Amino acid sequence: MDQPVRFLATDPLDQVYAITSGNELQQYSRTGKLLYTYQNFRHGDLGWVDASNPLNILLFYPAFGEVIVLDRTLSEVALLNLPEFGLWDVPAIGRSGDNQIWLYDPVQTLIRKINMKGEFLVEGQPLSLLLPASPQPEWIVEREQKVYLYDPNLGVLVFDVFGQFLKTIPTPGMEGLRVGNEQWSYLKDGAFFIYAPMAQQSYPLTLPEPAVAVFFQGNRLVLQTETGFAVYAIQ
Numbered sequence: 001m002d003q004p005v006r007f008l009a010t011d012p013l014d015q016v017y018a019i020t021s022g023n024e025l026q027q028y029s030r031t032g033k034l035l036y037t038y039q040n041f042r043h044g045d046l047g048w049v050d051a052s053n054p055l056n057i058l059l060f061y062p063a064f065g066e067v068i069v070l071d072r073t074l075s076e077v078a079l080l081n082l083p084e085f086g087l088w089d090v091p092a093i094g095r096s097g098d099n100q101i102w103l104y105d106p107v108q109t110l111i112r113k114i115n116m117k118g119e120f121l122v123e124g125q126p127l128s129l130l131l132p133a134s135p136q137p138e139w140i141v142e143r144e145q146k147v148y149l150y151d152p153n154l155g156v157l158v159f160d161v162f163g164q165f166l167k168t169i170p171t172p173g174m175e176g177l178r179v180g181n182e183q184w185s186y187l188k189d190g191a192f193f194i195y196a197p198m199a200q201q202s203y204p205l206t207l208p209e210p211a212v213a214v215f216f217q218g219n220r221l222v223l224q225t226e227t228g229f230a231v232y233a234i235q
Contacts, residue, residue: 003018003020003021003227003228004020004021004226004227004228005018005019005020005021005224005225005228005229006019006020006021007019007046007047007048007049008213008215008222008224008229009049009050009051009215010051010215010217010222011051011052011053011054011057012052012054013030013054014030014217014218014220015027015028015029015030015035015051015054016028016222016229016231017049017051017057018228018229019046019049022039023039023041023045023046024037024038024039025037025038025039025046025049025059025074027074032231035073036073036074037074038059038070038074038075038076040068040076043061043063043064043066043068044061044062044063044064045061045062045063046059046060046061047060047061047062047063048060048062048092048093048094048139050093050094050095050141052094052095052141052142053095053099054072055071055072056069056070056071056095056099057069057070057071057072057074058093058094058095058101060092060093062090062091064081065081065082065083065087065088065089065090066079066080066081066082067079067080067082067093067101067116068080069116078116080101080116080118082103082118084118085114085118087103087105087107087112087114088106088107089106089107090103090104090105090106091104091106091136091137091138092104092137092138092139092140092149093140094139094140094141094142095141095142096113096142096147096161097142097145097161100113100114100115100116100121101113101114101115101116102140102141102142102147103140104135104137104140104149106134106135108126109126109127109128109134109135110123110124110125110126110127110163111123111124111140111147111149111159111163112124112163113163122161122162122163123163124159124163124164124165125163125164125165127157127165130165131154131157131168133153133154135149135151135154135157136151136152136153137149137150137151137157138150138151138152141179142161143179143180143181144181145160145161146158146159146160146161146166147159147160147161147163148179150171150177150179152171152174154168155168155169155170155171155172156168156169156171156177156179169197169200171186173188173189174186174187174188175187175188176212176213176214176224178213178214178215180215180216182196182198183195183196183197183216184196184197185205185213185214185215185216187211187212187213187214191204191205192204192205192207192211192214193205207221207223208221208223208230208232209223209225209230210225210226211223211224211225212224212225212226216234217231219233219234220232220233220234221233221234
């Protein structure tokens, strides 16, 4: 792809989702073919895509606190307005393992799991009582029965699937941090690294071309570059 990208996501089917500078969501096949597009100007800028379930894709428009669900062809199937349920200024949402929604509630300083009816299913502890500062998270994801909330200043906050806070993983100097099931990737001082959370070790990663973020897709490496994205086989 040769077009500036604001955000990149991947799914378990090796498909790639790109938010362009024109606020359009584009879905690409494993072979790089453009499959479908989605564009909606009614809700402000599209800030986040969670494609961990490729049949039920979450879009988040933070300015209006709106979550849109798309099907596999990027057709709109549901809309959730978070302020209608007393959830204001939510900075991050993500898909849960049981196909619900994780979010960070900045008013109560806790994570919640809700459904598309706006019903609260899980509520964590107020983090203002546990941490030196209230989180200002960029994203929240669930991977392998753990929930990760990322604040560049505090690090990665780790929770169990019942919303209970477990620990903080410091991330000083890390940029473009992406969390996978077994390995993470990040940029630091102009170089990319793989982080193995189980071993708590980082390893340098040599890239075939410069990138601003890195994703692992099985035996493939997906790079978000200055001009779009590129896919390489891992030898």
